[in-house]
Amino acid sequence: MEFKDYYKTLGVERTATADDIKSAYRKLARKYHPDVSKEVNAEARFKEIGEAYEVLQDTEKRAAYDQLGNRWREGQDFTPPPDWGAGFEFTQGRASRGEAPDFSDFFSSLFGNFARQADASRARGEDHHAKIVIPLEDAFQGATRTITLRAPQLDAQGHVALREHTLNVRIPKGIRDGQLIRLAGQGAPGAGGAPGGDLYLEVHFDPHALYRVESHDLSMTLPLAPWEAALGATVKAPTPTGVVEVKIPAGSQSGKKLRLKGRGIPGEPAGDLFLVLDVVLPKADTEQAQQIYHTMARELAFNPRKALGV
Amino acid sequence: MDREQELLTGSVIGDEGVLVLEELARACGAEAKWIIELVAVGVLEPQGTDISLWRFRAADLTCARRVARLQRDFDASLDAAAVMLDLLNQIEQLRARLKLAGLDVE
Numbered sequence: 001m002e003f004k005d006y007y008k009t010l011g012v013e014r015t016a017t018a019d020d021i022k023s024a025y026r027k028l029a030r031k032y033h034p035d036v037s038k039e040v041n042a043e044a045r046f047k048e049i050g051e052a053y054e055v056l057q058d059t060e061k062r063a064a065y066d067q068l069g070n071r072w073r074e075g076q077d078f079t080p081p082p083d084w085g086a087g088f089e090f091t092q093g094r095a096s097r098g099e100a101p102d103f104s105d106f107f108s109s110l111f112g113n114f115a116r117q118a119d120a121s122r123a124r125g126e127d128h129h130a131k132i133v134i135p136l137e138d139a140f141q142g143a144t145r146t147i148t149l150r151a152p153q154l155d156a157q158g159h160v161a162l163r164e165h166t167l168n169v170r171i172p173k174g175i176r177d178g179q180l181i182r183l184a185g186q187g188a189p190g191a192g193g194a195p196g197g198d199l200y201l202e203v204h205f206d207p208h209a210l211y212r213v214e215s216h217d218l219s220m221t222l223p224l225a226p227w228e229a230a231l232g233a234t235v236k237a238p239t240p241t242g243v244v245e246v247k248i249p250a251g252s253q254s255g256k257k258l259r260l261k262g263r264g265i266p267g268e269p270a271g272d273l274f275l276v277l278d279v280v281l282p283k284a285d286t287e288q289a290q291q292i293y294h295t296m297a298r299e300l301a302f303n304p305r306k307a308l309g310v
Numbered sequence: 311m312d313r314e315q316e317l318l319t320g321s322v323i324g325d326e327g328v329l330v331l332e333e334l335a336r337a338c339g340a341e342a343k344w345i346i347e348l349v350a351v352g353v354l355e356p357q358g359t360d361i362s363l364w365r366f367r368a369a370d371l372t373c374a375r376r377v378a379r380l381q382r383d384f385d386a387s388l389d390a391a392a393v394m395l396d397l398l399n400q401i402e403q404l405r406a407r408l409k410l411a412g413l414d415v416e
Binding site for chain 2: 030036124167168170181183184186197201202212
């Protein structure tokens with residue numbers, strides 16, 4: 001596994017005081033906290049920062065980490081020394097409330113064995129949380145999705161290691177963005193014969209090329225030719241369940257919304273599909289097209305700026 | 311154990327209150343006492359009047375976990391975390407409206 005230089009991650013010297021470390025962490029947390037940050041990779045970056053802080057803010061863990069000496073470099077191949085951890089007693093970290101931290105293998109190999117000793121008696125497994133991003137179409141047809149999760153697990157020797165596991169999950173028809181799928185017993189295993197925790201999957205949709213989603217309603221921009229909008233027409237429109245014919249009322253303007261009832265995400269009741277009309281002008285790039293525009297300019301007494309008083 | 315063949319069906323939690331106090335607390339890795347505080351400051355608004363009848367929705371769980379992270383990672387008081395949460399929610403609503411208007415902000 002790769003060595004992690006926690007001092008480098010927080011941008012502090014090895015001689016930094018507890019206050020220096022706290023203030024460096026605070027600054028980075030403001031910048032990269034996934035709840036408040038729009039930086040790319042904020043989540044991954046914040047995880048590294050949190051892991052570094054978890055170790056350096058804790059006197060016992062920091063002292064043990066410092067014992068590794070300063071001959072290691074970030075990313076260097078690393079194996080814990082055989083006498084690692086002797087004479088140290090680690091207590092449970094800051095992450096007592098909230099999720100079990102998904103720290104690196106490096107962290108788990110150094111501190112994982114100790115963090116969990118308190119859980120030895122019979123105890124229900126912790127609930128776990130994960131996000132799943134699915135195509136919008138899954139909400140219309142239902143689907144089966146495979147997800148791969150990393151979770152800390154105890155092995156037979158009582159050591160904690162990050163294990164990957166794969167789950168096949170049924171995505172029910174009618175699911176919406178922000179809803180949770182609760183999988184009973186798929187969280188952390190229980191200790192001493194107690195039941196396992198649950199896994200909560202937070203569902204999100206991939207951005208869709210055509211449809212924008214709001215709760216169970218969808219909206220889509222529907223381009224129209226000027227004559228379709230002016231005279232009324234029946235035009236084709238794609239919907240997630242297939243192409244439909246839509247009647248455009250005469251005199252429609254750009255921005256007008258047409259509601260296709262029940263064409264949104266299925267359910268009781270189903271959502272609606274809103275078509276936002278967008279009148280598109282044909283290019284005047286041929287003599288004939290220019291003639292037609294000239295004729296309109298001549299024949300139609302039309303001032304689009306009348307409301308502006310000019 | 312070959313989990314890869316197994317197809318899991320879960321229960322969907324949405325806008326209907328389904329989670330009881332203890333379930334929500336456990337899902338947050340927190341004490342029920344802390345959830346009661348969140349309700350008292352108005353961060354969570356469960357359905358049901360009496361504590362034993364409280365039912366929480368998906369948004370409550372997402373929200374409570376967010377407050378837990380903000381409190382833990384910034385050492386924020388519950389009140390400060392509640393203000394952060396309000397502001398974050400406002401930003402999200404504005405972003406969603408921009409997106410609906412076809413203006414991408416990313």
